[in-house]
Amino acid sequence: MHPRMPKPRLNVLIVGAGLGGLSAAIAIRLAGHEVLVLEQASTLSEVGAGIQIPPNSSRFLISWGLREAMDRVSVLPEIIRLRSYRDGNVLNEQPLVPLTEEVYGGPYWHCHRADFHRVLVEKCQALGVRILINSMVTNIDFEAPSVTLSTGGTIGADLIVGSDGLKSKCREQLLGHSDPPRLTGDLAYRILVKAEEMRKHKDLEEFVNKPAINTWMGPNAHAVSYLLKDQGYYNMVLICPDNMPGGVNVMSTDSSEVLEFFKSWDPRLQKMIGLVSSVSKWRLQNSTEMASWTHPSGKFALLGDACHATLPYLAQGAAIAVEDGGVLGGLLAKLEDRSQLPALLRTYEGLRKNRTTKIVVGSTGMRDILHMEDGEKQKRRDAVLLADDIKPGFPNKWRDPTFRNFLFAYDGAREVEIAWERFRERSGSGAAGVFRARL
Numbered sequence: 435m436h437p438r439m440p441k442p443r444l445n446v447l448i449v450g451a452g453l454g455g456l457s458a459a460i461a462i463r464l465a466g467h468e469v470l471v472l473e474q475a476s477t478l479s480e481v482g483a484g485i486q487i488p489p490n491s492s493r494f495l496i497s498w499g500l501r502e503a504m505d506r507v508s509v510l511p512e513i514i515r516l517r518s519y520r521d522g523n524v525l526n527e528q529p530l531v532p533l534t535e536e537v538y539g540g541p542y543w544h545c546h547r548a549d550f551h552r553v554l555v556e557k558c559q560a561l562g563v564r565i566l567i568n569s570m571v572t573n574i575d576f577e578a579p580s581v582t583l584s585t586g587g588t589i590g591a592d593l594i595v596g597s598d599g600l601k602s603k604c605r606e607q608l609l610g611h612s613d614p615p616r617l618t619g620d621l622a623y624r625i626l627v628k629a630e631e632m633r634k635h636k637d638l639e640e641f642v643n644k645p646a647i648n649t650w651m652g653p654n655a656h657a658v659s660y661l662l663k664d665q666g667y668y669n670m671v672l673i674c675p676d677n678m679p680g681g682v683n684v685m686s687t688d689s690s691e692v693l694e695f696f697k698s699w700d701p702r703l704q705k706m707i708g709l710v711s712s713v714s715k716w717r718l719q720n721s722t723e724m725a726s727w728t729h730p731s732g733k734f735a736l737l738g739d740a741c742h743a744t745l746p747y748l749a750q751g752a753a754i755a756v757e758d759g760g761v762l763g764g765l766l767a768k769l770e771d772r773s774q775l776p777a778l779l780r781t782y783e784g785l786r787k788n789r790t791t792k793i794v795v796g797s798t799g800m801r802d803i804l805h806m807e808d809g810e811k812q813k814r815r816d817a818v819l820l821a822d823d824i825k826p827g828f829p830n831k832w833r834d835p836t837f838r839n840f841l842f843a844y845d846g847a848r849e850v851e852i853a854w855e856r857f858r859e860r861s862g863s864g865a866a867g868v869f870r871a872r873l
C-alpha cells in the first residue's frame with residue numbers, strides 16, 4: 435500500500451449480539467471499521483448462569499482493555515479438581531494460580547454470563563458500535579451483501595458476519611438447506627445455590643470459601659461447580675442423559691428430579707442440590723462440521739456457535755467464539771485494499787477451522803472420560819489420576835501439558851501476524867499483491 439493511501443473503512447454488519455458477536459464487534463471496531471450489530475431479542479442479555487473464561491479467551495479480552503471490568507465481575511479459581519462421584523474424593527488437581535498468568539499470560543476467570551455480556555455491551559457502546567435490538571434477520575443476500583429483517587427492511591454492508599448461535603439462520607442460508615442443531619444425547623441442569631445457604635453447612639464450606647472448579651465424574655454423568663462473584667451464588671451444571679420431550683430445548687424442573695438421578699452421588703453434592711427448589715434444564719446440542727464458513731462472494735463469514743457449536747465439556751465454546759472475533763478483527767486491521775477482503779476471509783477460516791474442530795471433537799471425547807461406568811476401565815482411569823502419572827492421553831486434560839498448551843497457549847494475535855508476514859514475504863512486493871495473488 436502506498437504510505438499516503440488511507441486504510442479502507444468497511445461497514446461491517448454482525449448478526450447476533452451473543453458473546454461471539456459482541457467480541458467480533460469490539461475487535462472489528464478497534465481495527466478501524468464501522469460496526470452495526472443486529473440482535474433479534476428485545477433486550478440485550480445472556481441467559482444461563484456461570485461461565486468459565488480460560489486464558490486463551492481472557493488474553494483477547496485484556497488486549498481490548500477489559501482487564502479491570504472483567505476482574506470486577508469475576509472470581510479467580512485457584513485449582514481445577516476432578517472428584518469421584520460416590521464420595522467426592524479428589525482424584526486429580528490442576529492449579530490455575532499463578533500458572534495461567536505466568537505461563538499463558540492471562541487469568542482463568544469465572545463469572546455470571548450476564549456480567550460478561552454486559553462488559554462486552556458497554557465496551558461496544560464506548561467504542562461507538564451500534565447495536566439494534568428487535569432486529570431479526572430472516573434472509574441474506576450474500577452477493578450484495580445485505581440482510582432482510584423480519585420487519586421487511588433491508589440493510590446493506592461491505593461485510594456480513596453471521597454470529598447467530600446454534601440455531602443459526604445464517605448457517606442454513608450459507609449451506610442452502612435446513613440444518614437444525616443435532617442432539618448429543620445429554621442435557622444440562624443449571625442451578626444457582628445461595629452461597630450463604632451453603633455456609634450454614636460445615637461440610638459445604640470448602641466449596642464457598644476457596645474458589646475452585648470442582649468436577650464430579652460418574653456413570654453417564656458429571657457435575658461442575660464454582661463460586662460466582664461477591665460470594666453470592668454457587669453455580670452448578672449437572673450433565674446427564676437427555677430425557678427432554680421432543681421439540682423442547684429449555685424448560686424448568688424442580689430439584690427432586692435432579693436428586694433422583696444423582697441419588698448415589700457424593701452426599702455433599704446432593705445437599706447442595708437440595709438447597710434450591712427451581713432448576714433449569716437445557717438440551718445439549720451441537721452441529722456437524724461445515725465444509726466452509728465463508729461465502730464465495732468474499733463478503734460473508736460465520737463465527738462462534740453458528741459454525742462450531744460444541745458440548746461444553748472443555749468449557750471452551752464461548753472462548754473459541756471470542757478467539758474467532760479476535761482473529762477476524764486482527765485480520766481486518768491489516769486490510770489495505772477492499773479487494774483483499776475475500777482472501778482475508780479465507781485466511782480467517784484457514785486460521786480458525788482446524789483448531790475449533792479439534793476442540794469440538796475433544797469436547798465430545800471428554801464425555802468418555804467423565805462419564806465412565808463403574809468397572810475396570812474406570813478403576814484404571816482413577817488409578818492413573820491418583821498417581822498423577824502424566825503421559826499423553828492423561829485423563830485430566832487441564833493437567834496434560836500438551837493438551838493444556840493447545841487450549842490455553844493459543845495466541846490468535848500472533849497467528850494473524852504470522853499469516854500476514856507469510857504473504858508479505860512470498861509476494862516480495864507488498865502484502866496487498868500477495869493477498870490477491872495467493873489466497
Ligand SMILES: Cc1cc2nc3c(=O)[nH]c(=O)nc-3n(C[C@H](O)[C@H](O)[C@H](O)COP(=O)(O)OP(=O)(O)OC[C@H]3O[C@@H](n4cnc5c(N)ncnc54)[C@H](O)[C@@H]3O)c2cc1C
Nearest residue numbers: 450452453454474486571598599738739746750751752753
Ligand atoms: C451448559 C453450558 C455451559 C457452558 N459453559 C461454557 C463455559 O464455561 N465456557 C465457555 O467458553 N463456553 C461455555 N458454553 C458455551 C457457550 O455458552 C457458547 O459457545 C457461546 O455462548 C456461543 O456464543 P455465540 O455468540 O456464538 O452464540 P449465542 O450466545 O447463541 O448468541 C447468538 C445471538 O444471536 C441472536 N440471534 C439468533 N438468530 C438471530 C437472527 N436471525 N437475527 C438476529 N439475531 C439473532 C440470539 O438472540 C443471540 O443473542 C457453555 C454452554 C452450555 C450449554
